[in-house]
Amino acid sequence: MAEPLRIGIAGLGTVGTGVLHLLETNRALVRARAGRPIEAVAVSARDRNKDRGVDLSGLRWADSLHDLAADKDCDVVVELVGGSEGDALDLARSALSAGKGLVTANKALIAHHGLELAGLAERHSAPLKFEAAVAGGIPVVAGLREGAAANAIERIYGILNGTSNYVLSEMEASGADFADVLAEAQAKGYAEADPAFDVDGTDAAHKLAILAAIGFGARIDFDGVAVSGIAEVRASDIAHARTLGFVIRLVGVADCEAGPSGSRLLQRVRPCLVPDHHPLAHVTGATNAVVAEGDFAGRLLFQGAGAGAGPTASAVVADLIDLARGRTGHPFSLPVGELAAMERADPGHRVGRDYIRFTVADRPGVLAEITAAMRDAGVSIESLIQHGRAQDGGEVLVAMVTHEGEERCVTRALELLSGASSLTAAPLVLPILRD
Ligand code: NDP
Numbered sequence: 001m002a003e004p005l006r007i008g009i010a011g012l013g014t015v016g017t018g019v020l021h022l023l024e025t026n027r028a029l030v031r032a033r034a035g036r037p038i039e040a041v042a043v044s045a046r047d048r049n050k051d052r053g054v055d056l057s058g059l060r061w062a063d064s065l066h067d068l069a070a071d072k073d074c075d076v077v078v079e080l081v082g083g084s085e086g087d088a089l090d091l092a093r094s095a096l097s098a099g100k101g102l103v104t105a106n107k108a109l110i111a112h113h114g115l116e117l118a119g120l121a122e123r124h125s126a127p128l129k130f131e132a133a134v135a136g137g138i139p140v141v142a143g144l145r146e147g148a149a150a151n152a153i154e155r156i157y158g159i160l161n162g163t164s165n166y167v168l169s170e171m172e173a174s175g176a177d178f179a180d181v182l183a184e185a186q187a188k189g190y191a192e193a194d195p196a197f198d199v200d201g202t203d204a205a206h207k208l209a210i211l212a213a214i215g216f217g218a219r220i221d222f223d224g225v226a227v228s229g230i231a232e233v234r235a236s237d238i239a240h241a242r243t244l245g246f247v248i249r250l251v252g253v254a255d256c257e258a259g260p261s262g263s264r265l266l267q268r269v270r271p272c273l274v275p276d277h278h279p280l281a282h283v284t285g286a287t288n289a290v291v292a293e294g295d296f297a298g299r300l301l302f303q304g305a306g307a308g309a310g311p312t313a314s315a316v317v318a319d320l321i322d323l324a325r326g327r328t329g330h331p332f333s334l335p336v337g338e339l340a341a342m343e344r345a346d347p348g349h350r351v352g353r354d355y356i357r358f359t360v361a362d363r364p365g366v367l368a369e370i371t372a373a374m375r376d377a378g379v380s381i382e383s384l385i386q387h388g389r390a391q392d393g394g395e396v397l398v399a400m401v402t403h404e405g406e407e408r409c410v411t412r413a414l415e416l417l418s419g420a421s422s423l424t425a426a427p428l429v430l431p432i433l434r435d
């Protein structure tokens, strides 16, 4: 009988227990597809006495992650601890340095240290895989790295965070405001106790940086992702968008554009207005969706569950099956030394349309002041919305959609308006996602 692939699992939370459950439930199928058994032999977590709802008998308990990385009976370490630094990073470094394979679902770790870990993997001939780190159960890492390998990819974009998509689509369905929907999502267990990285865009940025590196064959540049989250989106923005034929989604977009001295990279995560007819407009709840535009394949759409025990375990075990079959490959599609160090692109020259919402004092001359700034900055207004009057002479919302124009013009208009007495809060600019 073929030798089993022996794995040590670090972290027995949602994903770790999900992996054990999948390996048990689909044992025969996994074995057939892997060509040999995949056996969990050791596990580690913080609390040995916690009831995890899975059978841990027959598995060695490693008292520390260090012990797990050093375990001579493990061929592969599966890191499901989380966090970009500290124990997860130490474990990843020691496992690869010991020549063991490393499979991880940890997008923060890969976004911050992916190049270093891929370098270690190369030096020690130890495979590194992280399908589960991006969009949970959706096989988008393999899809880009292998399925679309023959294409020049110019653009990758998508809904990469399930929590924020759930919050935005619930706001859309209920008309409630951000804070109320988030509190309800936490109470129901959909959002984490600390959902900061989900709603501020950081989690989506981790995933976008990883996809951009794979798709464009570039060195990962997480610090180059411009990020804004969904906390400033109000129920009225969603209602305005609806009137105009859009929905609002948190979208990560990575563009590879030609520059005079090579390709340049533009990576942004922002709430966007998505036209009703666009496939991303129909992605609701905690679902994720990724679009990659290839020069020969055209538009590829990957969609499915971006989180949860089952979908994430599915991606982890897919990586393990690859390793059992000896399919390793370069984590970022090319050897580390061949990944391009792409310059960051300046978005100012990019042409697009924006939704801009102003919070203003309800008094004469306010609209004139705003439209004068637009005129002076060369921004052309396509439509304008102002509903009702403030009850007590307080603030009202004025929203507009611009005609196509260079981004630098909108930036200039907002500079002209900064400190204007008629604005009672900073304007919110939401780009309109182009088809
Ligand atoms: P959980 O918080 O549910 O589980 C984390 C596990 O790691 C726990 O078992 C915990 O031990 C253990 N752990 C934490 N710190 C240490 C440490 N220092 N030493 C040993 N064990 C430790 O996390 P998830 O399962 O949700 O997530 C795991 C990884 O997968 C993360 O990187 C996450 O971003 C990623 N991921 C998660 C998804 C999801 O749907 N949950 C989806 C995609 C990716 P103990 O139980 O004893 O406290």
Ligand code: HSE
Pocket: 135, 136, 160, 161, 162, 163, 164, 198, 203, 306, 307, 308
């Ligand atoms: N917290 C993430 C999300 C799931 O809400 O999409 C793990 O990637």
